[in-house]
Amino acid sequence: MMAANHVRSTVRLCSTLCVMRQICWQGWRLTFLLLVLQTSEAVICRSINARNSADTLKELEGCTVVEGSVQIVLMELTNETDFEPYSFPDLGEITEFLTVTRVRGLRSLGQLFPNLEKIGGDKLMNSMDYALVIYQMWSLQEIGLQSLKEITKGSVIIFKNPSLCYVNTIDWRPIQKWDGTRNYIAQNYDPEDCPACPQDCPDEFCWSGTKCQTDTTERPDCHHLCLGGCFESGPGGCYSCRGVLDPAGNCVDRCPPNTYMILDRRCITREECLTTSLYNSDIGEESDKYIIFEDKCLRDCPSGYEINVGETDCEPCQDGYCPKWCNGADVKNLEDAQSLIGCTHIAGSIEISIKSKDPITISSKLEAYLGSIEEITGYLKILRSSVTNLNFFKNLTVIHGNDSNGRYALVVLENQHLQTLWDWNFKQNLSILNGRLFFHYNPKLCLDHIAKLLKVIRYETNVSNFEIGKESNGDKFPCHAFVIENVQVTYKSCDTFQIHVPYLKINSTIGVLQFVLYYKKDPFMNASMFDDLDQCSDHGWWTKDVSVDPNDDQFINHGFLVNLMDLEPYTQYAFYVTTYTINGIGAKSRMNHEATLPSTPSELTQLQVFSNSSNEIILKWQPPKYINGKLKEYVVTWSELKEDIKLSTLRNYCDYPLARTTTKPEMYIVNPPHPDTEPGNCCLDKNLPDSLPKKDFENLCSISSITGDEKSCESTFYDNIYGRAFQKVLKNNNEALHLSTPSSIITFVHGNSKQHKGKKSNAISNYENKTNHNQVRLPSNSLGTTITGLKHFRDYVISV
Numbered sequence: 001m002m003a004a005n006h007v008r009s010t011v012r013l014c015s016t017l018c019v020m021r022q023i024c025w026q027g028w029r030l031t032f033l034l035l036v037l038q039t040s041e042a043v044i045c046r047s048i049n050a051r052n053s054a055d056t057l058k059e060l061e062g063c064t065v066v067e068g069s070v071q072i073v074l075m076e077l078t079n080e081t082d083f084e085p086y087s088f089p090d091l092g093e094i095t096e097f098l099t100v101t102r103v104r105g106l107r108s109l110g111q112l113f114p115n116l117e118k119i120g121g122d123k124l125m126n127s128m129d130y131a132l133v134i135y136q137m138w139s140l141q142e143i144g145l146q147s148l149k150e151i152t153k154g155s156v157i158i159f160k161n162p163s164l165c166y167v168n169t170i171d172w173r174p175i176q177k178w179d180g181t182r183n184y185i186a187q188n189y190d191p192e193d194c195p196a197c198p199q200d201c202p203d204e205f206c207w208s209g210t211k212c213q214t215d216t217t218e219r220p221d222c223h224h225l226c227l228g229g230c231f232e233s234g235p236g237g238c239y240s241c242r243g244v245l246d247p248a249g250n251c252v253d254r255c256p257p258n259t260y261m262i263l264d265r266r267c268i269t270r271e272e273c274l275t276t277s278l279y280n281s282d283i284g285e286e287s288d289k290y291i292i293f294e295d296k297c298l299r300d301c302p303s304g305y306e307i308n309v310g311e312t313d314c315e316p317c318q319d320g321y322c323p324k325w326c327n328g329a330d331v332k333n334l335e336d337a338q339s340l341i342g343c344t345h346i347a348g349s350i351e352i353s354i355k356s357k358d359p360i361t362i363s364s365k366l367e368a369y370l371g372s373i374e375e376i377t378g379y380l381k382i383l384r385s386s387v388t389n390l391n392f393f394k395n396l397t398v399i400h401g402n403d404s405n406g407r408y409a410l411v412v413l414e415n416q417h418l419q420t421l422w423d424w425n426f427k428q429n430l431s432i433l434n435g436r437l438f439f440h441y442n443p444k445l446c447l448d449h450i451a452k453l454l455k456v457i458r459y460e461t462n463v464s465n466f467e468i469g470k471e472s473n474g475d476k477f478p479c480h481a482f483v484i485e486n487v488q489v490t491y492k493s494c495d496t497f498q499i500h501v502p503y504l505k506i507n508s509t510i511g512v513l514q515f516v517l518y519y520k521k522d523p524f525m526n527a528s529m530f531d532d533l534d535q536c537s538d539h540g541w542w543t544k545d546v547s548v549d550p551n552d553d554q555f556i557n558h559g560f561l562v563n564l565m566d567l568e569p570y571t572q573y574a575f576y577v578t579t580y581t582i583n584g585i586g587a588k589s590r591m592n593h594e595a596t597l598p599s600t601p602s603e604l605t606q607l608q609v610f611s612n613s614s615n616e617i618i619l620k621w622q623p624p625k626y627i628n629g630k631l632k633e634y635v636v637t638w639s640e641l642k643e644d645i646k647l648s649t650l651r652n653y654c655d656y657p658l659a660r661t662t663t664k665p666e667m668y669i670v671n672p673p674h675p676d677t678e679p680g681n682c683c684l685d686k687n688l689p690d691s692l693p694k695k696d697f698e699n700l701c702s703i704s705s706i707t708g709d710e711k712s713c714e715s716t717f718y719d720n721i722y723g724r725a726f727q728k729v730l731k732n733n734n735e736a737l738h739l740s741t742p743s744s745i746i747t748f749v750h751g752n753s754k755q756h757k758g759k760k761s762n763a764i765s766n767y768e769n770k771t772n773h774n775q776v777r778l779p780s781n782s783l784g785t786t787i788t789g790l791k792h793f794r795d796y797v798i799s800v
Helices: 002-017 021-038 054-060 270-275 334-338 359-370 447-456 553-558 645-650 694-703 713-721 724-731 762-769
Strands: 048-051 070-075 098-103 130-135 155-161 184-188 226-230 238-241 259-262 266-269 277-280 285-289 291-293 296-298 305-307 314-316 325-331 345-352 380-383 408-413 436-440 480-484 488-492 497-501 513-521 542-548 560-564 572-580 585-589 592-595 605-610 617-622 633-641 745-749 752-756 774-779 784-787 795-799
Touching (some): 270 291, 497 513, 497 572, 542 560, 553 560, 633 784
Parallel strands (some): 048 070, 098 130, 155 184, 259 296, 325 345
Antiparallel strands (some): 513 572, 572 592, 633 774
């Protein structure tokens, strides 16, 4: 890995400095031979947790692979100079996750990791399965990981980085091998105010203002197991490996005989496996040893196997079953749950307080991690979790309650999404030997499910309202629910749905029937009813309440209509309707999907106009921030602003040059000299003033016989030279343009360009009605055009 990185640097140096191709090749070949001799062995490092000071980054020096995670966190007193000495070009792979959080002074991750190619995601950050976390990096201006080719497993979160640009210019699809729809990228620097990618970047994808996101397609002569390209053909020339690395550093499908695969990435000998300590990144020290199972070097034996007497190999358990004892745990995320894989007996208690924006996915993962647990000697507590049921404890048979001090052995408290406990059709053998139950504030857990639990465990003790709250369990859920059929959209526009809810006969003791309409954006049709019900969340459901008189004739005969407004154009939404009464009787519709109609796109971003010749105007732009549909084409329209020839011929432009109307133009324009201008002419006199004194304009006024006007002479002159319409545009450049379709209007004036937004002046409208327009239509992938055949030194109005 290290040799590969140095070779690439040498090639870049040669391409810059060498003039003769032969000299460059010879220099590259000599440098490559020296580097291979010096860096034949990779330097493998354990997990690194750098915090508080930039000096803690020294642990990364020389590492080519980090078998574990890299966390750079909580450096809140650092500045830019603290990071200048640190760069780790040898590091090419992190097997777990990379996290950078709350660090000041760091401008680019590319400065630290210019050659990082792979993040494996063998172990992920937090309960949301993140492999790359960039959070609250106040000084970070670019990600800059231009060598990153693969994130094998895990999502990406880039959140609350106020100075970070070049975020939306990264295409994660060829990098992530997992589901990229779980990425969360929000509240970074406004992309509209960020600089553009380099002009030569394919498809406008880049890591920074100087580094394009290059195509990850491998060169043709790379070995088929190479990942992200190679520095030479053959299995030993890969930058990264799709398979495993044998002891010689070659990329192979499987480990050679008498070697064992460790961490799913490399092969080692039996002696190396048995002498390698298992590093526990949570406590920052060595713990148990690795063991041998078949052709693998593992942290622990798989299910159905146990460690032999010599503690070197896994052997089958007697009768195919062997218990595995583990200590109790506080499960706050998937990483905590993963530590209990294969455990059958828990010596202690388990508390689960795991949160997730995807409760269904979290339940399936918990089943994989906790599904082997059969007995808990202490208590089981489910507290403020996102789980929807407890089926992930599929093999749990006994809760001893020894740590409950005679009080509670099973506590289920404040779980907003919990709707059921176990599937009692398959689970009939659960016992609680000591302690009592405590169920409160589970708004979707109906009392029927708790009653079934009491029956299964043969709970004969009298149950008080203090133990199981009759008013706080299932109080916000239709426990005895009907299905509301035929809920549908009867009208829609680009920002509105009108939804019809049919009549439903439900008795309400309070005289009013309360319906709740849930809706959210769901472009991939993967929304769940269990997602967060948070009005302020970007991911949860929004709600709209409707109160209906159940005895109203209009409701009985026609149902009711509800309008959802301020929706986003050309966006798919999911919605459903629920209702319930205080006695737990209610109804719920199925989830429906509907898309709003397309609308006109927003204005162009980064619109630029300039001229570099006497008969051309060049336009450049970036696409609208909001397409609001499928972009069909760009329409560029331009027309000349006619000037009064009689007046303009009276003016000597050499003695009386044009005044600059703006002191800070958007673009610098190069105006070519007049064709009639010759060396020595007065037009080349650099000492001429940029503007005219008032008395000189008064002379022009007398020539043009325009006197007695209340306006100043200067204003009168421009009003007649350039036309009243154009003069009003200059004066009202802050007014809003009101157009039938969003567009950008540019007045190109004496080498300066102005963009006016908002109301369109009547003067311009009247003028355009009298002027012939020129028009060109461009395909939707266009980012600019050149208008040719224009007249020299004339003013034009341009609309895009």
